Amino acid sequence: MSARALRKVLNQQQQESSLSTTANINLSPENDSDSSPDSPRPFTNPFDLLNDQDQIQVRDNDSSDDDVSSSSIVINEDNKKNISANVNNNKKSKKKKKNKKKNKEVSSSAGDMGSIDDILGGLSVGGNSSVGRSRVSEKKVENVNGCKTCVLQVDPRFLNAENELRRIFGSKVVSSFEKSNKAGSSRQGRPGRRVSVTHRKTVMVTPSEHWPRWDGSLSMELLEEKNKDRKGCNYFRYVPSATYSLAQRQYEAFQASHDLNGIASVLLHHPYHLDSLTTLADYFKFSGELQMSIDATAKSLYALECAWHPLFNPLNGNVQLKYVHETNQPIFTALFAHMKNMDRRGCHRSALEICKLLLSLDSDDPKGALFCIDYFALRAEEYKWLELFSEEYSSDNSLWLFPNFSFSLAVCRFYLEREEQLKENETKATSSDLMKQALMLHPSVLKKLVAKVPLKEQVWSKIVNHSFFATDDSGSASLDHLINIYVERSYIIWRLPELSNFLKDSALSVIEKMEINRNEAKDWACVRQEAFSSDKNEYSQLMVSEFSDSIPTIPPEHLQNLMVDPRLAQMHNAAAENQENIPVVARAPPREVANRNALAVLFESLLPWADYGPREDDQENGMARDDQD
Incomplete structure (x- = not known):
């Protein structure tokens, strides 16, 4: 109802009330009781509608119409004073009603908030967040204790090398570089209409636009679910299709005749044949075409990831792809090559995550990821994770007995001490003690490091010519092979001045200690002989050149x-x-x-x-x- 129509109705009622003498308005206190909280419907003065029209619109239309229709009021001039008093009382009652509604809203909102707090408290997310976080952390600790490979959980954010390049150089630099590469490739491409292909979203690599569509020539099957020896680990195996098996036979025929053109023709009809892609990646690497080699390796990983089983989630570290199955071997070869490519590009954190993935797929470690994971952790500055990994990872021998972990843990503790991240009451050994222990356990490493780095100070000739460090033979073929791998893989970190000085001071301290007590060298020799007791080289399948940064090239x-x-x-x-x-x-x-x-x-x-x-x-x-x- 508009204000003009309401005013007209009220004027008509005033004229009728002046003619009538029997109109009386009951203004007794009983009417005040109608506005009390106990009454179901309080008395409403229609004059308040003119002043509080906005508030009337917010109310329920049915209740307002009932109040106006039920209050047939006849006004008399003799009762104007009483009417004004009634208006004041109605205003007070209306204010009480408003306060009552506000109190109800506040109480209802408080009740809702209380119920929300109760729900969130039950979910350990709401008001008491510290309790929820502590419960979540306790569950994580239980999972850590229950699963042996949880320390190898992969962070998918760092698997993509482009993300790490953006963190290093900035998104603008990387975006401009990608645009220039796309412009160059579009100029070099053949003229004609280009067909856009929608690729699957993968975790390990980002598919390029020029790659063909995934042909589905590979799949994966579940061999065993939840082995008793390893809690929650599922075993899988790749299964080739009939067309892929045909391509494999063609590849083997061309490989026997060493015909790379024939291998390239296999890829024309089967663009995601893994062995052909691996062969061409090696060919491009030896010819110096590193980008084409990287592209072939990434295409192999894309095909392998598209064939994953729905239950296969390698990021959690609770799945196994045994290397003994011939169809599983290409993923190990592709991951190892991809890891080295990421390292050459300077994406050490991405290389670390790939190395963790490679190590978690098979506990037997067929590619020797255990002997380079410490190097990537140091280059990525993941010092705390490296200490946690050395403590929790289960292996046949203690990890600190291997030469790479003996020296890398000392370097790790050295940087943690510099960053003042160690607590004062911590009882762990210092970096100096760990380095001395590594030098006494593996003394032959020092001479090879000095020659490989190289370290050309005069004091190094004195250290190397000492009787304790002069020998190159450790007495074990396996240990000598691991030392060669470590020196070839990690020699570059010892070029840093702080680390070379740290190594020099520790070596001089070891020489002084050996001159005081010569029997200690025999004790460490016994430890070394007991840890590596085999006369044969147990790691002969690992080539030292595979852990090298240098790439041998052949002229075209x-x-x-x-x-x-x-x-x-x-x-x-x-x-x-x-x-x-x-x-x-x-x-x-x-x-x-x-x-x-x-x-x-x-x-x-x-x-x-x-x-x-x-x-x-x-x-x-x-x-x-x-x-x-």
């Missing part, structure tokens, strides 16, 4: 001979020569070896068609036999 003119089998080219030449009635040479002339790359000659000598002619000794023996005859 020498790699061209590896692309096509020369016997096939000779057959085509023979057919052409027969048409021209030219005699065919049955055997290709021997290749010259002098003034050539030794590594190229080595690879070429492995080919079945390589011919370098008879040896000089054979020629001399043949001439001698002819003379005797």
Whole structure:
């Protein structure tokens, strides 16, 4: 109802009340009781509607209409004073009603808040957040104690190298670099209409736009669920399809003939054949095309991740892909190559996460990830995690007995002490004690480090020539192999001045200690012999060159001979020569070896068609036999 219509109705009622003499308005205290909290519907004065029209609109329409219709009021001039008093009383009652509604709203909101607090308190998320966090942390601790590989849980945020590059160089620099690469690739591309392909979102790598669509040639099956020896670990295996098996047979045929063109033709029809991608990645690496090698490795990882089982979640560290299954071996090869590529790009945290993933997939560690995970942790400055890993990871031997962990834990404690992150009441050994212990346990490491880094101060010649550090042999073939791997992998961190001085001071302290007590060297020799008691090299499957940063390259003119089998080219030449009635040479002339790359000659000598002619000794023996005859 508008204000004008309400005012007209009130004027008509005033005129009728002046003519009527029997109109009386009951203003007794009983009417005040209607406005009391006990009454179900309080008395409402229609004059208040003019002043409080905005508040009337907020109210319920039904209740306001009932109040107006039920209050038929006839006003008399003799009762104007009483009406004003009634208006004041109604205003007071209305204020009481408003206060009552406010109190009800406050109480209801308080009740709702109380119920919300109770619910959130039950979920350990609400008001008492410290209790909830403590409960969550207790559950995490229980999970840590229950699962052996929980320390190898992978953080998916750091798996992508582009994210780490953005943190290092800034998002603007990385975005401009990516735009320039896309512009260059679009200029080099073939003219024509480009078809956009929607790729799956993967965790390990980001698929490129020019990659073909995933063909589904691989899948994964669940072999065993929850082994008793390892709690909560599921065992899986990759399963190839019929088309993939056909491509594999073609690849093996071309591999036997060393035909890289044939291997490339396999990828034309089966773009995600893993062995072909691995072969081309190695070829591009040796030829110096590192970006193409990285792209081939990333494409292999994309195919392997697209084939994951719904229950396969390697980020939690509770799944196993045993290396003994031949179909599982490509993922280990691809992850190891991808880890080294990330390290060369300077993405050490990404390399650390990939190394954790590689180590968690098979507890037997077929690729030797345990002997480089400490290096990536130091380069990524994950010092606390490295100490936690050395304490909780289960292995046949204590990790501090391995040469890489003996020295890396000392370096880790050295940086933690510099950052003042160790507590005053902590009873752990100091970095100096750990370094002395590492030098006394593995004294042959020092001489190899000094030669590899290299450390050219005069004091190092005095240290290396000491009788305790002069030997290169540790007495165990396995330990010598692990020492060579550690020196090849981690020598670069010892070029830092603070670490080289730290190593020098510790070595001088060990020399002084050995001169005082010579029997201590024998004690450490007994520990070393007991830890590595095998006479055979138990780690012979791990090549030292696989842990090196240097990449051996072969000139492209020498790699061209590896692309096509020369016997096939000779057959085509023979057919052409027969048409021209030219005699065919049955055997290709021997290749010259002098003034050539030794590594190229080595690879070429492995080919079945390589011919370098008879040896000089054979020629001399043949001439001698002819003379005797």
